[in-house]
Every structure is written in C-alpha cells, then in structure tokens.
Amino acid sequence: MQRRQFLRAGAALTAGCAVAGPLGLLSWSPRAEAANLSVTLTARRGNVTMIDGTQATLFTFSHNGQMSFPGATLVCQEGDTLTVNLVNQLYTRVAFKVGGTAIRTTVNSRSSRAFSFNAPAAGTYLYYDDQNNGVNRIMGLHGALIVMPSGIKNRSFSGGPTFVRQYKWLLGNVDPVWGQQVQSQGDNRVTQINPDSFMPRYFTINGLAYEDTHEYNTEISGHYGEAALVRLLNAGGMVHSPHFHGNHVDIVSVNHQNFASNRKKKDVVSMFPLDVRDVIFPFNPPPDAWPPVTPNRMQHFPMHCHAEMSQTAGGGLYPHGMHAPIVMGMAPAQESDLNQTVNNLP
Ligand SMILES: [Cu+2]
Structure with a gap:
C-alpha cells in the first residue's frame, strides 16, 4: 500500500x-x-x-x-x-x-x-x-x-497569496556537549546548563543536514509558475540567514503578522531564535537567465544559510549543514507531507 x-x-x-x-x-x-x-x-x-x-x-x-x-x-x-x-x-x-x-x-x-x-x-x-x-x-x-485557514487549502491565511505546494523548514542546532552532560549527570542537568556555553556543531533543516536534505519534505521542487509556500521556523540558538538562489521570495508572514499585499521581496530572510516567517518561492523562470529558460528545463539551485559556520558539520565538514536543494522545472517525485495532507486526502 x-x-x-x-x-x-x-x-x-x-x-x-x-x-x-x-x-x-x-x-x-x-x-x-x-x-x-x-x-x-x-x-x-x-x-x-x-x-x-x-x-x-x-x-x-x-x-x-x-x-x-x-x-x-x-x-x-x-x-x-x-x-x-x-x-x-x-x-x-x-x-x-x-x-x-x-x-x-x-x-x-x-x-x-x-x-x-x-x-x-x-x-x-x-x-x-x-x-x-x-x-x-x-x-x-x-x-x-x-x-x-478554515476550508482553504492553497493559502496560509484568508486573503493571502495562493500556492501550489507548501513546505516546512524547521531550523535547529545541536551541541553534543550538552547531550554528554545530560547523559552523565541526568536529565535535570538542563536546569544547570549555562546557555552561554552553547557551541553548536550541527545545523539542521527538519532535523537534517546537507546532503540528507535531498528528501521529499525538505527539497523544494516544482514546475515554473507553481508557487511554493515555505514555512520557516528557528528553534535553534543562533541567528540564521537563509539565502534563496533562483528566485527572490515574497515575505508573506513575519511572526504571525500577515501581509496580504505589498509584500517585500528578499533573497535573504533573517531568522532570529524563535522567529517564524512564511515566504512564497514563486518558481518564476530565473529572470537573468540567457538564453531564456524553456518551460520544462530543469535547473538546480541551493538555499544556504549565510551564517558561515552553519554550512559545516562537526566543526568544519563542509557543506554538511543548513543547505537545502531547490529543483525548478520538475514536479517532486513525492509530494511533501503537508501537500499530501492539504491537497490529496479525501
Ligand atoms: Cu548565498
């Protein structure tokens, strides 16, 4: 099945x-x-x-x-x-x-x-x-x-912009030393850990680092014109700066303030700890491409975070960090869980 x-x-x-x-x-x-x-x-x-x-x-x-x-x-x-x-x-x-x-x-x-x-x-x-x-x-x-929104499947709020697919990118950081302290001194050690001792060594999207982000819930894919909503959340302890290649994104919501019109276009989206921002990646043919992009021409772009260390793992292994693939000109082989839920369930 x-x-x-x-x-x-x-x-x-x-x-x-x-x-x-x-x-x-x-x-x-x-x-x-x-x-x-x-x-x-x-x-x-x-x-x-x-x-x-x-x-x-x-x-x-x-x-x-x-x-x-x-x-x-x-x-x-x-x-x-x-x-x-x-x-x-x-x-x-x-x-x-x-x-x-x-x-x-x-x-x-x-x-x-x-x-x-x-x-x-x-x-x-x-x-x-x-x-x-x-x-x-x-x-x-x-x-x-x-x-x-009640009864609506292609907008994130009533009156918001439409999308064909939606994704969630939940950003996280891992400091294994904190985990070692909990393992050796017990769960309640978290009440004693100094947050300033934070030294992240892993930087994840949906719990995954590149190249594991080639995964149907994290890799963004679509034909030209099939806009995707990306819901960004920062659960980590540092500022992230996701930079989208291929298209600029429209800022749709910033910490639950919704923009029904006059949305800013950004290529870098600041994400402070606890920030939640929804953006539309419009899947427009890249406007600077020459020769112009034909309808089904597949192109690959990255989203990478501009906080330099977040592009590494374990203290230097590049590029195994907060980096997600974007595939334009092709539908995903498998729709993200959000789209299966939103669009395909009876
Ligand atoms: Cu960049």
Whole structure:
C-alpha cells in the first residue's frame, strides 16, 4: 500500500484522530466544520545520528516511540480543538508552549497530562519547551504546529497569496556537549546548563543536514509558475540567514503578522531564535537567465544559510549543514507531507 493510500485509509477509519506518518502529522483536509484532534507527544531522551555519524543525545517530543528531531508536525485548521496527550518520560519537568500565544502547560518529571486548547489563528507556530533560557528547546523539545485557514487549502491565511505546494523548514542546532552532560549527570542537568556555553556543531533543516536534505519534505521542487509556500521556523540558538538562489521570495508572514499585499521581496530572510516567517518561492523562470529558460528545463539551485559556520558539520565538514536543494522545472517525485495532507486526502 502506498503512503498516500495508507493516509486515505487511515483518515477514513479514524477521522479526527492522529495519523502517524513519517512526521506524525495530524490528518487534515479542508472542512466546513471544526474538529477535535488529538495526538500523543512523549518527551524522551535518546541518541540521534548526526550527518558525520556522531551520536548526539537529545530530548524530543516523540509521537511514535522513536526519537523525533524535530517533534511531530501538527496540522489542523482554524476552529479546531487540539488535545495533546503529554507523556513525560524525562527526569525533569517539561513545558509545552505554542510560540506567540498564551497556550502553555507543564508536566512534572515522569508524569503525564492531557492538554486541550483551541487552534490559534491560521499560521505557522513553533511549539517548544520554554524553560531554562532556551536550553530545553535547543536540546530538541520543539516541533511545528501549522494552522490552515478554515476550508482553504492553497493559502496560509484568508486573503493571502495562493500556492501550489507548501513546505516546512524547521531550523535547529545541536551541541553534543550538552547531550554528554545530560547523559552523565541526568536529565535535570538542563536546569544547570549555562546557555552561554552553547557551541553548536550541527545545523539542521527538519532535523537534517546537507546532503540528507535531498528528501521529499525538505527539497523544494516544482514546475515554473507553481508557487511554493515555505514555512520557516528557528528553534535553534543562533541567528540564521537563509539565502534563496533562483528566485527572490515574497515575505508573506513575519511572526504571525500577515501581509496580504505589498509584500517585500528578499533573497535573504533573517531568522532570529524563535522567529517564524512564511515566504512564497514563486518558481518564476530565473529572470537573468540567457538564453531564456524553456518551460520544462530543469535547473538546480541551493538555499544556504549565510551564517558561515552553519554550512559545516562537526566543526568544519563542509557543506554538511543548513543547505537545502531547490529543483525548478520538475514536479517532486513525492509530494511533501503537508501537500499530501492539504491537497490529496479525501
Ligand atoms: Cu548565498
């Protein structure tokens, strides 16, 4: 059974419940009515393999028993009620906060709690543990919550620009020394780690470093004219500066401020820690190309972060960092999970 068929079957059998795909997204298709959705997120510790083979000890919000860096992508629409069943397997208190909102709860060490809240306004949100001056978040306790406008599948907010595909790029950093401290001194060590000791050695998009970013949720692909919405979130501890080659992007939303018109065009998008910005990559034929680009001519471009060290792994291995491929002139071999959910589910 193909993944798409599986999602269809799952949606038919368990409407309103979580469907665990690779990213554990909540199933969603445009609906006239609001729904109650639920997902279990388990805060746990474990090792995640970095691009150079290093095992880094992280905390994650797991939806399927496995380590999940970042946590499951939760997709819903305005008006929905979400219930997050928080299970804390860590020997330290965990918080669950939705950035830019008052939605927040905590779960004590080795405890669990069902936490319900109304979906915030349509947009892109970082959910994360906001304790210990960012240490818990950077240790991996974070994920994306995507709220679609009610009944709309091709705009990120009512009146916003249309897109054909949408992607999520969740930026993260890993400092393996913090993980070593937790492993040797226990989970509650995070309450003692000085955030200024942060020395990131791995720089990821959706938990992946280049060349692993040749992956259907991270590599952006489309025919000319098929605009893509890219939802950028910075869960890391440093400023990132994603630079898009091929096209400039339209800035659609900055930290939940939506721009329905007069959008700025940028080639570099500043991403401070906790920033959330949505951009449209228009998939226009590159205007400076000569000879002019023909309709199906495939072209490859990068997005790379201009924070120099983020292009490396393990203290210098170039270019195994925050770098994602962009393929113009061709549809992706497999649609991203967001598009499978938004466009293809019944
Ligand atoms: Cu550049």
